[in-house]
Amino acid sequence: MTTTTCPTAAEIDARLDAAAPVALWLDTPDRPPARPPLAGDVETDLVVIGGGFTGLWTALRAKERRPERRVLLLEADRLADHATGRNGGFCEASLTHGEANGRERWPDEYDLLDRLGRDNLAGIAATVQRYGIDCDLRLSGALAVATRPHEVAGLRPDEEGFLDAAAVRRLVDSPTYLAGREERDGSALVDPARLAWGLADAAESLGVVIAEGTRAVDVVHRDGHVRVRTPSGVVTAGQVVLATNAFRPLLGRLRFHTVPVYDYVLATEPLTADQLAAVGWQGRQGISDSGNQFHYYRLTADDRVVWGGYDAIYHFGRRIEPALDDRRATHRVLAEHFYETFPQLGDVRFTHRWGGVIDTSTRFSAFFGTGLRGRAAYALGYTGLGVGASRFAADVMLDQLEGLRTERTRLEMVRRKPLPFPPEPVAWIGIQLTRWSLGREDRTGHRNLWLRTLDRLGLGFDS
Numbered sequence: 124m125t126t127t128t129c130p131t132a133a134e135i136d137a138r139l140d141a142a143a144p145v146a147l148w149l150d151t152p153d154r155p156p157a158r159p160p161l162a163g164d165v166e167t168d169l170v171v172i173g174g175g176f177t178g179l180w181t182a183l184r185a186k187e188r189r190p191e192r193r194v195l196l197l198e199a200d201r202l203a204d205h206a207t208g209r210n211g212g213f214c215e216a217s218l219t220h221g222e223a224n225g226r227e228r229w230p231d232e233y234d235l236l237d238r239l240g241r242d243n244l245a246g247i248a249a250t251v252q253r254y255g256i257d258c259d260l261r262l263s264g265a266l267a268v269a270t271r272p273h274e275v276a277g278l279r280p281d282e283e284g285f286l287d288a289a290a291v292r293r294l295v296d297s298p299t300y301l302a303g304r305e306e307r308d309g310s311a312l313v314d315p316a317r318l319a320w321g322l323a324d325a326a327e328s329l330g331v332v333i334a335e336g337t338r339a340v341d342v343v344h345r346d347g348h349v350r351v352r353t354p355s356g357v358v359t360a361g362q363v364v365l366a367t368n369a370f371r372p373l374l375g376r377l378r379f380h381t382v383p384v385y386d387y388v389l390a391t392e393p394l395t396a397d398q399l400a401a402v403g404w405q406g407r408q409g410i411s412d413s414g415n416q417f418h419y420y421r422l423t424a425d426d427r428v429v430w431g432g433y434d435a436i437y438h439f440g441r442r443i444e445p446a447l448d449d450r451r452a453t454h455r456v457l458a459e460h461f462y463e464t465f466p467q468l469g470d471v472r473f474t475h476r477w478g479g480v481i482d483t484s485t486r487f488s489a490f491f492g493t494g495l496r497g498r499a500a501y502a503l504g505y506t507g508l509g510v511g512a513s514r515f516a517a518d519v520m521l522d523q524l525e526g527l528r529t530e531r532t533r534l535e536m537v538r539r540k541p542l543p544f545p546p547e548p549v550a551w552i553g554i555q556l557t558r559w560s561l562g563r564e565d566r567t568g569h570r571n572l573w574l575r576t577l578d579r580l581g582l583g584f585d586s
Contacts, residue, residue: 270414409430481505
């Protein structure tokens with residue numbers, strides 16, 4: 124049975140209290156046990172630091188490209204424990220955070236970036252099939268919706284694929300939808316934790332060694348090798364890939380190039396057949412609305428709604444700590460917006476609430492580089508695109524370490540780095556002013572002086 128009555132504030136708080144404070148994807152008895160930590164000093168050809176998507180794709184691709192190469196992956200906690208296992212499971216072909224951002228920043232090579240991104244998404248699907256990874260990968264497309272009148276123009280009403288209010292509500296029924304645009308390719312949905320665990324199994328099947336619970340303390344170049352110091356031993360390797368993303372980058376020069384921004388998510392109980400019918404959603408598309416502070420949401424294999432985004436939070440001093448994963452104020456806002464979007468699901472409860480950090484760069488997409496006299500490579504700053512773009516990043520870094528000049532390494536996107544963020548307190552002030560200004564634009568449809576200034580500096584962002 125469904126209802127069109129939104130729950131009260133007290134009822135929302137009670138439902139949030141009952142939700143488990145853990146990511147849905149990680150809350151399963153199928154989660155594999157942790158691999159043993161590193162024990163003693165070891166030597167290898169390539170050491171990968173970080174057990175999220177970037178590290179896992181790099182380890183797997185390294186062995187696929189050169190099977191004889193010895194590869195060791197170090198993860199400080201558990202595989203997929205952070206951003207990789209806490210996102211919404213949207214796997215995008217875009218490497219540039221959308222066409223508008225890509226064309227603005229790299230107009231001369233956007234078509235190539237678009238093609239490389241689509242090839243990369245196809246490569247992800249092929250890998251899942253080749254290794255039999257059970258991760259519910261669905262090439263179900265994406266639906267962008269407008270919920271405010273000034274957002275409709277951004278969905279290009281004069282071009283094929285535009286949906287007016289009636290048409291979009293025939294696909295997914297929400298009284299908030301004013302228009303939409305459906306893209307049938309270029310986007311997939313996935314269970315991100317199961318994808319990561321499957322990549323780890325595939326890498327191990329090719330000979331990669333994975334050590335969990337092994338934190339890299341520092342990385343240095345010495346006598347033609349890199350040495351990675353951990354609490355339980357030293358790794359001596361020919362090359363190193365740094366895949367730490369939002370966490371300490373280990374190369375001091377990268378300290379200010381990203382900021383950790385917390386993103387928060389809710390998951391509902393499985394919808395009944397009647398509840399799902401009340402919404403429609405037969406295409407099971409991933410959905411996002413068109414605001415700067417946007418929501419993203421999708422159905423899972425068992426018909427839960429995963430609902431996240433909107434209220435990205437930066438904590439002074441680039442803080443990252445477990446206590447910040449659970450933020451009642453943001454989860455309450457997300458819940459209110461969920462019931463406003465789908466009032467016919469007013470009786471649906473939440474089973475999970477969680478948060479995690481996004482490694483944000485000033486150009487809103489990944490950047491790349493090398494260090495330690497060419498023996499280290501890194502990629503970070505995905506700004507929410509890591510589920511798909513991490514595989515592309517793995518190939519970029521391996522190209523760089525192997526000294527290959529490819530169409531990937533020739534990209535301006537790869538050769539040039541974004542501007543760094545300023546130190547505190549300027550970073551915090553600037554980010555708070557930007558968040559306030561983006562929220563104001565969402566309400567009014569107008570960019571203020573601050574946002575226009577950022578646009579002129581190449582730091583503006585329109586989602």
